[in-house]
Amino acid sequence: MNFDDTPQEAAFRAQVRAWIDANAPKELEAELKQATFGNSGLTSGDPIALAKAWQKKKADAGWACLHWPPEYGGRGATPIERVIWGQEEGVYGSLGGLFIIGHGMCGPTLMAWASEEQKRKLLPPLASGEEVWCQLFSEPAGGSDLAGLRTRAERANDGTGDWIIRGQKIWTSGAQNSDYGILITRTDPDVPKHKGLTMFWLSMKSPGVEIRPIKQANGQSGFNEVFFTDVRIPDAQRLGAVGQGWTVSLTTLMNERLSIGSGMPTGFPELFDYCLNLQTEDGPAVDNPMVRSRLAQYAVKASGLKYTGMRAISALSKGETPGPENSIGKLVAGASMQELAMFALDLQGETGVINDPRHAQAAQKFQAMLLRSPATRVEGGTDEILRNIIAERVLGLPGDIRVDKDVPFKDIPTSGRG
Amino acid sequence: MNFDFSDEQKQLRDEARKFLADRCSPATVRVILEGPEPYDRALWKGLGEMGFLGAAIPEAYGGVGLGHLELCVIAEELGRANAPVPMASSIYLAAEALMLWGTEAQKTAWLPRLASGAAVGTLALGEGVGRVTERTIKAQMAGGKLSGVKMPVADGDVADVAVVAAREATGVSLYLVDLAGPGVSRETLETIDPTRSQARIIFDGAPAERLGEAGQGWRLASDLLDRAAVLMAFEQVGGSDRALEMARDYALERMAFGRQIGSFQAIKHMLADMYVAATLARSNAYYGAWALSTDSPELPVAAATARVSATQAYQHCAKNNIQVHGGMGFTWAFDCHLFYRRANALALALGSQTTWEDLLIERMRRRNDAPAAA
Ligand SMILES: Cc1cc2nc3c(=O)[nH]c(=O)nc-3n(C[C@H](O)[C@H](O)[C@H](O)COP(=O)(O)OP(=O)(O)OC[C@H]3O[C@@H](n4cnc5c(N)ncnc54)[C@H](O)[C@@H]3O)c2cc1C
Numbered sequence: 088m089n090f091d092d093t094p095q096e097a098a099f100r101a102q103v104r105a106w107i108d109a110n111a112p113k114e115l116e117a118e119l120k121q122a123t124f125g126n127s128g129l130t131s132g133d134p135i136a137l138a139k140a141w142q143k144k145k146a147d148a149g150w151a152c153l154h155w156p157p158e159y160g161g162r163g164a165t166p167i168e169r170v171i172w173g174q175e176e177g178v179y180g181s182l183g184g185l186f187i188i189g190h191g192m193c194g195p196t197l198m199a200w201a202s203e204e205q206k207r208k209l210l211p212p213l214a215s216g217e218e219v220w221c222q223l224f225s226e227p228a229g230g231s232d233l234a235g236l237r238t239r240a241e242r243a244n245d246g247t248g249d250w251i252i253r254g255q256k257i258w259t260s261g262a263q264n265s266d267y268g269i270l271i272t273r274t275d276p277d278v279p280k281h282k283g284l285t286m287f288w289l290s291m292k293s294p295g296v297e298i299r300p301i302k303q304a305n306g307q308s309g310f311n312e313v314f315f316t317d318v319r320i321p322d323a324q325r326l327g328a329v330g331q332g333w334t335v336s337l338t339t340l341m342n343e344r345l346s347i348g349s350g351m352p353t354g355f356p357e358l359f360d361y362c363l364n365l366q367t368e369d370g371p372a373v374d375n376p377m378v379r380s381r382l383a384q385y386a387v388k389a390s391g392l393k394y395t396g397m398r399a400i401s402a403l404s405k406g407e408t409p410g411p412e413n414s415i416g417k418l419v420a421g422a423s424m425q426e427l428a429m430f431a432l433d434l435q436g437e438t439g440v441i442n443d444p445r446h447a448q449a450a451q452k453f454q455a456m457l458l459r460s461p462a463t464r465v466e467g468g469t470d471e472i473l474r475n476i477i478a479e480r481v482l483g484l485p486g487d488i489r490v491d492k493d494v495p496f497k498d499i500p501t502s503g504r505g
Numbered sequence: 506m507n508f509d510f511s512d513e514q515k516q517l518r519d520e521a522r523k524f525l526a527d528r529c530s531p532a533t534v535r536v537i538l539e540g541p542e543p544y545d546r547a548l549w550k551g552l553g554e555m556g557f558l559g560a561a562i563p564e565a566y567g568g569v570g571l572g573h574l575e576l577c578v579i580a581e582e583l584g585r586a587n588a589p590v591p592m593a594s595s596i597y598l599a600a601e602a603l604m605l606w607g608t609e610a611q612k613t614a615w616l617p618r619l620a621s622g623a624a625v626g627t628l629a630l631g632e633g634v635g636r637v638t639e640r641t642i643k644a645q646m647a648g649g650k651l652s653g654v655k656m657p658v659a660d661g662d663v664a665d666v667a668v669v670a671a672r673e674a675t676g677v678s679l680y681l682v683d684l685a686g687p688g689v690s691r692e693t694l695e696t697i698d699p700t701r702s703q704a705r706i707i708f709d710g711a712p713a714e715r716l717g718e719a720g721q722g723w724r725l726a727s728d729l730l731d732r733a734a735v736l737m738a739f740e741q742v743g744g745s746d747r748a749l750e751m752a753r754d755y756a757l758e759r760m761a762f763g764r765q766i767g768s769f770q771a772i773k774h775m776l777a778d779m780y781v782a783a784t785l786a787r788s789n790a791y792y793g794a795w796a797l798s799t800d801s802p803e804l805p806v807a808a809a810t811a812r813v814s815a816t817q818a819y820q821h822c823a824k825n826n827i828q829v830h831g832g833m834g835f836t837w838a839f840d841c842h843l844f845y846r847r848a849n850a851l852a853l854a855l856g857s858q859t860t861w862e863d864l865l866i867e868r869m870r871r872r873n874d875a876p877a878a879a
Contacts, residue, residue, distance in 0.1 A: 088507065088508065088509065088510060088511075088574055088791060088794055088795045088798065089506060089507045089795065090506060090508065090792070090795045090796075091506065091799075092506060093506070096506060167506055170506070359869065359873075363870065363873065373866060373870055376859070376863060379862055379863050379865075379866040379867075380859055380862045380863070382862075382866050383809075383813050383861075383862030383863075383865045383866050384813075384817075384862070386810065386813075386865060386866070386869065387785065387789055387810055387813045387814040387817070387865075388785060390788075390789055390792065390810050390814075391784070391785025391786065391788050391789045391814055392785065392788075393788075394508060394788035394789060394791060394792050395784055395785060395788040397506070397508040397788075398508045398509060398788055398791065400506075400508070401506070401507050401508040401509045402509070404507075405509075412784070415780075415781055415784055415785075418781060419781060419785065471770070471774070473777075474770075474773065474774040474777035474778070475770070475773060475774075475777075477777040477780055477781070478767075478773035478774065478776055478777045479773070481780060482749075482753050482776055482777070482780060483753070483757075484753070484756060484757065484765075484767040484768070484772075484773050484776065485757075485764075485765055485767055485768040486768075487768070487770065488764075488768065
């Protein structure tokens with residue numbers, strides 16, 4: 088048990104710190120600190136261009152996706168080195184939001200399933216941020232029930248072996264900014280649902296791909312509908328065997344939980360800071376016993392998550408594979424941020440309702456958290472699905488009764504009413 | 506950075522688990538629960554012989570000279586087994602205080618006997634209902650004699666020696682009192698957890714020697730409670746895990762509506778939440794263990810964090826363990842209530858949850874005000 092750096096880790100940290108100090112876009116620091124949950128806070132330039140510029144600079148110096156092998160755009164860093172990088176990158180790390188899905192999910196999926204030639208071609212520009220990727224999984228018919236998807240892939244009948252895609256995805260984060268996507272489709276509706284799926288990657292510029300932003304409940308438009316009208320994909324862009332799409336998707340989803348779950352913001356540091364400074368009739372809010380009790384409850388969740396993440400990294404360093412226990416990160420962070428935001432607004436009394444940048448400078452963060460946090464409890468596996476995963480795969484409880492499990496996909500009922 | 510116990514420490518855990526499986530079955534815990542004995546003397550002796558009591562006590566004083574990480578590992582196992590022994594009082598508190606502040610003579614007199622289990626020690630701090638603060642310490646020290654009433658004193662009915670907080674001209678100090686000496690009378694109190702006893706001790710001119718710096722008693726007691734809180738958190742983590750396992754096993758075994766109750770999502774999700782609480786508590790306890798073992802300046806925050814999280818987890822797991830067991834869970838015959846009792850007793854030992862929540866935030870605030878470390 089040693090929470091301090093070893094000499095090698097300290098040397099690595101010094102190297103990282105020196106490079107960041109010399110190269111980080113310091114002119115953005117103040118703006119980035121004003122970021123609210125779900126919004127980069129950047130106003131002095133195009134957020135996408137700024138994000139790409141920082142990512143490219145990191146990549147040129149070997150600091151992009153540093154835990155990836157060098158031949159795919161990384162530097163073969165250890166899990167602990169990656170943590171150190173994250174700690175030192177600090178506020179500039181929030182510039183990387185655009186790449187989370189590409190680096191956290193698409194990259195690892197390609198690494199596991201693409202051909203060597205494709206990996207050498209696709210991964211370096213993905214790492215450097217020159218090419219942005221999205222994840223085309225969820226559909227109107229189901230997000231939790233991913234295997235119930237309906238987007239069809241059929242062989243072109245022109246002998247090319249190409250696939251023709253027809254259907255629709257939904258909730259695709261960042262599709263409007265993406266160059267490529269990984270796409271899960273149904274290739275065989277005559278077998279039970281998990282067995283008839285196949286995974287591909289494709290260019291988002293392919294003819295027949297249409298992207299329509301969706302206005303979110305918090306007013307922003309991070310996610311999209313994506314329509315496929317006779318989109319042609321060469322067979323070489325298939326990931327895994329025909330019918331093996333479900334297994335391939337598990338690679339993505341496992342990595343999704345690792346990358347979304349570890350180091351998730353809980354909002355606690357912001358709330359603590361706010362309570363130190365908020366003046367009430369009886370002095371700073373932090374002096375109030377009721378406030379302290381609530382703060383303490385959030386504090387132990389935040390630190391428990393942090394050290395649970397670190398324990399997972401220690402396990403990873405010893406060569407253990409990250410397992411379903413990583414589901415805990417998002418489950419705790421999402422719910423706790425939502426409650427914490429409500430508490431912060433409550434402390435503001437009736438002004439808690441004000442979300443006006445001219446009058447609510449410091450507090451606006453919590454209004455943004457309040458409005459964004461419901462999404463955290465849904466995206467990448469809902470709270471309920473995560474609890475199922477923990478119950479079944481960590482604790483060994485029975486799976487839910489699945490009435491559609493052995494039924495050919497085409498015979499599964501599609502509406503709950505009549 | 507490495508956020509895990511070493512292989513040797515894990516081996517020690519396996520050894521302790523095996524020993525306790527043999528010597529501290531639920532049936533033996535029930536002997537203490539239901540009988541006149543205040544604690545399991547045979548088990549206590551065995552723990553001494555195994556070197557578990559003396560794990561963090563130096564060899565020069567009859568201990569094994571390992572360290573606090575090893576003691577954390579042992580504490581977790583004692584918590585899992587619900588061991589009915591005065592470990593916290595004697596080892597986390599009394600032995601710890603002697604190691605930190607005892608004179609050579611005091612250490613030589615008591616540490617070897619605490620390490621072997623031949624003697625039991627405790628801390629006598631509080632004097633009545635409510636949060637214990639410096640102001641609530643009314644016991645008086647005059648002319649080398651201590652007078653006052655302490656309640657509750659954990660294991661105070663069986664202890665041979667107590668570290669007692671009392672007032673003198675210089676303020677509150679800690680004193681060492683041989684409880685077999687004159688001027689000490691005590692009574693055993695009934696509690697919500699009869700597997701760990703509590704007493705009221707009346708000191709009436711009991712001879713006492715000062716332990717540690719004069720007038721610094723409250724600060725010393727706080728430091729002592731921090732260290733004990735980390736160890737106690739491991740007991741609570743062990744108890745949480747065991748309560749979760751019991752609930753899981755029952756959920757797999759019990760049938761209702763033609764299926765295992767563990768296949769109902771309400772039950773699955775309850776168990777998942779127990780797992781979450783226990784996992785967060787474990788991670789926070791590791792942070793505390795590291796701070797304790799390295800005497801880190803982080804210890805006050807780490808200890809309060811570990812404590813608050815562990816109390817939450819154990820209460821959560823123990824109460825839902827009963828819920829999963831249904832009517833069976835509310836019988837005397839099933840073991841669920843042993844963990845429920847222990848969880849709620851430990852939640853109060855060393856200070857209540859609201860006290861520790863308050864301490865945690867106060868300390869985070871102080872850390873925040875302190876100039877950043879160089
Ligand atoms: C901000 C945001 C970004 C997203 N980005 C992406 C993306 O980039 N790519 C992508 O593919 N998808 C994305 N998603 C989609 C997300 O993965 C799905 O919304 C999610 O998996 C839930 O699916 P659903 O919306 O169909 O809800 P449903 O599955 O219909 O769920 C509705 C409710 O039913 C519950 N429920 C469903 N099944 C069960 C069950 N078996 N047991 C108990 N309860 C159940 C759910 O927990 C939920 O409360 C995003 C979503 C959000 C909110």
